[in-house]
Amino acid sequence: MKLNYDAIIIGSGPSGIAAATALKQQGINDIVILERESQPGGVPRHCQHPTFGLLAFKQPMKGSTFVQKILALSADVPVMTNTTVVEIRPEGKLLISSDKGITEIQGKRVLIATGARETPRHPRLVSGLRPQGVLTTGALQQFVYLNRQKPCRNPVIIGSEIVSFSAIWTLRNAGVKAKAMIESQARITANRPLSLVSKLMGVPLHLNTKLVEIGGLERVEYVLVERNGQTERIDCDAVIFTGEFTGEYSLIRKSHLDFIAHSGCPVVDADGRCSDAAYYALGNMLHPADMGDQCYQEGKVIGLAVARDLNDNAESVLNRIPIQHDKHILFTAPTCVNTSAAADPFNLNIRVKHAVSGQVTVKVGNTVLYQGNHRCLPGRRIMLKNVKAELIPLNATEISVSIV
Ligand SMILES: Cc1cc2nc3c(=O)[nH]c(=O)nc-3n(C[C@H](O)[C@H](O)[C@H](O)COP(=O)(O)OP(=O)(O)OC[C@H]3O[C@@H](n4cnc5c(N)ncnc54)[C@H](O)[C@@H]3O)c2cc1C
Structure with a gap:
């Protein structure tokens, strides 16, 4: 070898x-x-x-x-x-x-x-038992497209990102109609027109609804969801955690x-x-x-x-200046700038934690490297193009990104 x-x-x-x-x-x-x-x-x-x-x-x-x-x-x-x-x-x-x-x-x-x-079930901290039938979209796609299996008959989909709608589609290709789609926020995470997919496929979309428990001994039998302070039971045989x-x-x-x-x-x-x-x-x-x-x-x-x-x-030459960000931002890519390559502008990919619109500013001290208005939604790529790296002083200690 x-x-x-x-x-x-x-x-x-x-x-x-x-x-x-x-x-x-x-x-x-x-x-x-x-x-x-x-x-x-x-x-x-x-x-x-x-x-x-x-x-x-x-x-x-x-x-x-x-x-x-x-x-x-x-x-x-x-x-x-x-x-x-x-x-x-x-x-x-x-x-x-x-x-x-x-x-x-x-x-x-x-x-x-x-x-x-x-994100699978465990880090989402959902209570209840541990029956079979708890999947992610990735696992569902492997069952359906790689193994040609039908892993469930009436599942509930958790989340409303683009990938959540692709889960509806994948199920349809396996001859399965999802029982419901559950989203804890007031709007879907994906672009609004995608909600048409669930509508056209007859999958009820429950907004402002939170999954609280998964029930079933060997196999998933139901989920409990909370909406407007009321707990409801939805019978199903699988839970598909999507996105995050x-x-x-x-x-x-x-x-x-x-x-x-x-x-x-x-x-x-x-x-x-x-x-x-x-x-x-x-x-x-x-x-x-x-x-x-x-x-x-x-x-x-x-x-x-x-x-x-x-x-x-x-x-x-690794003189790396960290990129710090405010509370609205989940991450930036890259996470630092190497001043040895400071002459070249760079693109900064950012993602937000929640919906926020405003002026996105990248700066070093009072020097603005990038400024632009963006409507930022979680789960979406926001690309700040041509951040002016040439303006970064060699002795800079931090680059900041904020949305106001
Ligand atoms: C469920 C799902 C649905 C998606 N649907 C779409 C879609 O419809 N359209 C679209 O454009 N994008 C879609 N995406 C996003 C798209 O798949 C990604 O953008 C793309 O696959 C990212 O490519 P990558 O090379 O960074 O990572 P990946 O494609 O994830 O490849 C990473 C590879 O690394 C391997 N690997 C990981 N750890 C190790 C290790 N320790 N040792 C050896 N190998 C390792 C993995 O097995 C994998 O093959 C989807 C993603 C998911 C998860």
Whole structure:
């Protein structure tokens, strides 16, 4: 087994494949993608809605078709499937687990593209028993599209993000009509017109309604929900928790890399570079959950940055200024700016915790780097374009982002 590479990419979703493709195109051939699943492609492999490909191929296509196309463009980058990275160590060393046991391999550069996942039941603190039939949309899609199974007959969907409506669609493709869609807020999280999907498919949408309990011994039998101070019972055989995406940070949290304490997201600059210059991070792990095409585009940009880094063999200058944000903002990507690259403007991807409209300002002290009006809704990508990095003084200690 080969143990040393110029670049190792962890994760074969759109961002990992794009980065590997860009590296190859820049003449970096000694690379490998590590993938814990048995097939490459990441999440889009089990997304059968034609919402992929618009940016990359200028036409809509299913996730599985998108994966085939981007793999075809990757010029046969080797993917080691059934291989899970279990530890990240200094100097680009990785502990991997595969059918060959546990092995340490090393990359001059390592790109972490481990994606995001929906929040399952446990962290949502829902009371009740632990029967079978509690899923996420991702698990539902795997049952329906990869295994051709019908995992339930009358489920309740929790949440109203875009992915929640894709759960209604996935169920429909399995011949199942959801019993209800439950949203604790007064409006759906996705764009309002999407509520037409639930209407057209005859799925009652309950706003201002909170899931309080899951009931059933072996299998889910009902849920209790609270609305206007009243508790109601809805009989169902499954609960599908949708959205509330978080990055797949398990590796980061137990590594030597700097990360944001409350989330686990690695501290990265605009090139995706982590606190250990051998490591980069990219894709949905940094900004859950952007669309597949957006992650594919980003992967290409980060791949180019890594190729430049490897080709120049540049001593990394890491004067990193943290980006702090106010209480409305959930996260920013990147989370810091490297002043060695301060001449280049950068794009700042932000996400909010709740609906808020106003002026978004990025500044250092009194110097404004970006200002613009935005209507911000949770779960949506808000991209602040061309933040003026050239205005950041070399002795700056903090960049702030606020919405007023
Ligand atoms: C349920 C769901 C539905 C979605 N629907 C749509 C849609 O309809 N349209 C759209 O545009 N976008 C959709 N998205 C978002 C889209 O899937 C993402 O934008 C895209 O997959 C992100 O790509 P990525 O490469 O960053 O991560 P991913 O696609 O998540 O890939 C990460 C890869 O890393 C692997 N991995 C993780 N940890 C390890 C490890 N320790 N060792 C080895 N491998 C590891 C994973 O197995 C996975 O293959 C959906 C997402 C979800 C979760």
